[in-house]
Amino acid sequence: MTQMGFYFDQTRCTGCYACAVACKDWHDIDAGPVNWMRVHIIENGKFPNLSAAYLASPCYHCANPPCVLACPVDAITQRESDGIVVVDQEKCLGNRECRTLCLNACPWKAPQFGPEENAKMQKCDLCLERLERGQQPICVEACPMYALDAGPLDKLKAKYGDAVEAEGFSYSARFKPSVTFKPKPREQ
């Protein structure tokens, strides 16, 4: 199996949110609690000795995804062909029924729930339909800084290195998130 994943160059990210907004537009998600792509700001220091970093945070499509294990009805699965973690909303019990077990299990809070009653889980699917057409995920194509990439994780690591941690991101050896970084050093 080829495991698909993300690359994120944290040294380039300006925290502009183009990825997050492009994602909402492409997947037609209203403003509100559902954010398949999130951008976190990590600030350190006291004036005038500061540093700040940003972290683009989609679903990292773990090799051992905790959400899959947590789901009581097997609504979340890992595709055999490419390791992309997908959710079957027909099977999903909804967040009132199951009390967001998948979200609670995910260290990066990738599972998302809308404001509607008993909302079904949704999350980043790495733009499956675009990948199938040979296109990059919309966030990758949106980034004005060319700070994002997606593809087979081994190829990403060969191209960009295999740093597994970054500001605001701790690796989990247990879950094996499919991501590699160019992390931003805290000291400027």
Add this chain to the structure above:
Amino acid sequence: MTEKKPISSDDDVTIVPTGCCHDCGGRCVLKAHVKDGKIIRLETDNGEEPQIRACLRGRAYRQRVYSPDRLKYPLRRTGERGQGQFERISWDEALDIVASELVRIKETYGNSAILLAGGTGNQGMLHGVNPVGLMLLHFGGFTRTWGAASYEGALFASMATYGTISTGNTRDDLLNSRLIIMWGWNPANTIQDPGTSLHLAQAREKGIKIVAVDPRYTDSAATFAHQWIPIRPGTDTAMLIAMAYVIIVENLQDQAFIDKHTVGFDKYKDYVLGKEDGIAKTPQWAEAITTVPAEVIANLTREYATTKPAALIAGWGPARAAMGEQYCRAANVLTAMTGNIGIHGGYASGFMRAYSSRETRGPHGSGNPVEEGAPPRKDSLYKLRGGTNPNSARIHSAKIFDAILRGRAGGYPADIKMAYVVATNYINQNPNTRRGVEAFKSLEFIVVHEQLMTPTAKFGDIVLPVNTFMERSDIAPPWLGSPYYIYLNKAIDSLYESKSDLEICRELSKRLGIPQTLGDETEDELLRAIAATRGDIPDYEAMKRDGVLKIKTPEPIVSFKQQVEDPENNPFPTLSGKVEIYCEHLAEMNNPTIPPIPNYISHWENYDDPLVTKYPLQLLTTHYKTRAHSTWHNVPWMRELEPHSVWINTADAEARSIKDGDLVDVYNERGRIRIPAKVTERIMPGVINVSQGAWYEPDEKGVDHGGCANVLTNDEQSPGGAVPMNTALVQVELAPQG
């Protein structure tokens, strides 16, 4: 440029290449996916490099087009001005009213009573203010303003020093620098031409040192800079002059460049060394003013003067202030003293236009009958061409509300009776909004072209619904001048009853008895004709098909290369033919606040104004990443990201018992706004920031809950024309409970 693959598998989806054309620092490619006459999603440039990728604003545009707040049909005001009560009327009725009011005002008061309150909210060539201006010219003229809020200080300084606004280099040339100083410059948020941030990141990756001088630790400082130097607002000029001092006393200047290409260095030297006024402009002198340690100033100076080529990029923000012209003059002069002009990797600063796809160099005439025969303003650089029109019939934009209220009796050139408002949120985006409210209430008639019910549109007597750029075709030149054009193909039909500005003006022209003014050609025919007048659009059809024309240049564009390489045959376009450290044109003004050499001159509402005892905080009103001025304010995808707030340093917040997220009042004599506090280390103590562009939303007591920064700004002009958006003293306190 062709698509590699069809972007959607849906056979009934058409991809229309267009682009963003509001007044941001970009102008980017958008590809609208249209299905059944509706835009269902957007892509940006995925074609040949360099791609012109849209920012978050462009990506959110679908929500602006389909906003439930879009104006759907012509409206007539039924309530008081500003209340927002309207009734629907027909286009015929609306246009009849506008035409008859135009005629009445003209016949009663003359054309000068008509103010064209035209803004930059649309950057296409066919629409926005352009057709309205043309129509009103043929109708006998109108009164207009000078003094661009954005850049007048930088422009004035650019003209005085270089005689031109074409002083920039294309961004790819940043990679040729060995040191980049981002002074009051935050392209991560303001874009400053697409690709600027990418080139800064690449420069850093190449090992080029980058320094940020800014009262805020901006996204640009955080991402690109190796060193951040916080500086007190309103004092940048002092630090730049102290840098000149260090260069002079340590003999670090490029004397050969100075001798060959500049005039007036000795006079500047006298001022800097204190021979003129007895005050040596040492780094210690500047430290007391700027709060920047003397050692930091001296070290930065040594690095800048000895690391060649180096790019000192003086952003427009610090010039958007009282005496803002002096800051840009001082920066320009520093680039000359170090010989960083006309060479790859250097930077002349100035106005910073790089590729002249929209520069005009014609005579000053405007063809406006209202302005005919009026002498040039005495504070203008009227002997030069290519800068601000010096006609004294124009009113400075910061003074326009006062001019409306006081007219000729107040010393202004016109008694304004009506405002024709197009492509602008006028009272929101000019200084002293509440005075603007007063002014707009005093007018006899106001017509507004708008897409949404803005705070300004609420003052319209007639409000005409305008379509968005997705609903019409146009050509948009780039912003500061990267070498490309965007062709905006109409993606969908006009929504509701909206029309384009051009269509509206054609209809009105017929009613005004000037039917031929705007012709009857199609947008395509007009754009084809515009393209034919340009030397750099070889293939109109290809540009239209692709939605973009990227012009290849053999190497990065560097302003003044010819002037520096072959000065005999290429003088600088100043009166002396040289870079004017000392500007005789300024000397002739005989105005101590517009001196012939750059001076640090303190001013009202600076940190040392006695008013600080009452209003101890300096206000910045910077650009915000989720808006282009006031456009995008009410787009939900934008509003949920880093919501509008006042930035306040932790120490200043603690002293006021303010916690992050608390609702606070920011106020001075001009007004009061109530918004959440963002308590942060990323702004220096003593300074707060309320990003401009949020919509004015007053309650019955006049407190603005929208957080419009211009409720607090001062409607004074700087002597050289800068609009002092970053010069205001305020106080902050917890909002009253309950």
